Each structure stands twice: as C-alpha cells, then as structure tokens.
Amino acid sequence: MTSTADSRSRDFSDRAHRVLFELALHPGGEWVDIVSIYRSLGLNSHQVRSAVNELRAAGMAERNRRFVYDDETGRRTHRTYFRLMDIPSEAAA
Numbered sequence: 561m562t563s564t565a566d567s568r569s570r571d572f573s574d575r576a577h578r579v580l581f582e583l584a585l586h587p588g589g590e591w592v593d594i595v596s597i598y599r600s601l602g603l604n605s606h607q608v609r610s611a612v613n614e615l616r617a618a619g620m621a622e623r624n625r626r627f628v629y630d631d632e633t634g635r636r637t638h639r640t641y642f643r644l645m646d647i648p649s650e651a652a653a
Contacts, residue, residue: 572618575603575611583621583644591624591641612642620645 572580578601586592598608615621624641 572614573611575601575607576614578603579608579611580615580620580644583615583642586643589643589646591643594640594642597642615642 579597582597582601583592594605594608594612597612598605601608612621612623616623621642622645624643625638626641627636627638629635630637
C-alpha cells in the first residue's frame with residue numbers, strides 16, 4: 561500500500577479489501593445483498609461475512625436486515641444487505 565492509504569484500511573484482510581471494492585461498485589448508498597457479494601467474488605458466505613464485519617468494525621460499512629418471503633419456499637426469512645457508509649472526504653474539507 562502507498563503511504564497515502566487511509567489508516568482505517570491498512571489492517572484489512574485481502575478479502576475485506578475485495579468486499580470493499582465490490583461495495584464501492586454500488587455508489588449512492590445502494591444496498592447490496594450478501595448473496596450478490598459472494599457470488600461476484602467467488603467466495604462463500606462465511607468468508608464474505610467475516611470480511612464485512614471487518615469493514616463494519618472500522619465504521620466503513622453498515623448492515624440492514626430485512627424480512628422477506630422466500631421465492632422458493634414461501635416462508636418468511638431474512639436477507640442481510642450492506643452498503644458503504646458516507647465518509648466525508650478529506651479533499652472536500
């Protein structure tokens with residue numbers, strides 16, 4: 561990493577960096593479900609959840625859990641969505 565890298569991202573795992581970039585592809589606060597993230601990165605759900613938890617602990621991502629009806633079974637279940645938090649740019653200051 562370069563010396564200009566944000567100090568919050570220096571200690572992230574490789575997977576957390578990959579998830580961070582994946583979430584960055586959805587600008588404007590768009591919520592992304594966990595399934596879309598792990599399918600696009602070729603990881604399993606546990607690997608992605610661990611990486612997202614790193615981002616949440618650093619205050620860079622937030623979670624939204626929604627209850628929905630499953631298309632296949634018709635049962636009520638939940639889906640977890642994530643997005644990057646709006647972090648004010650230092651350049652704008």
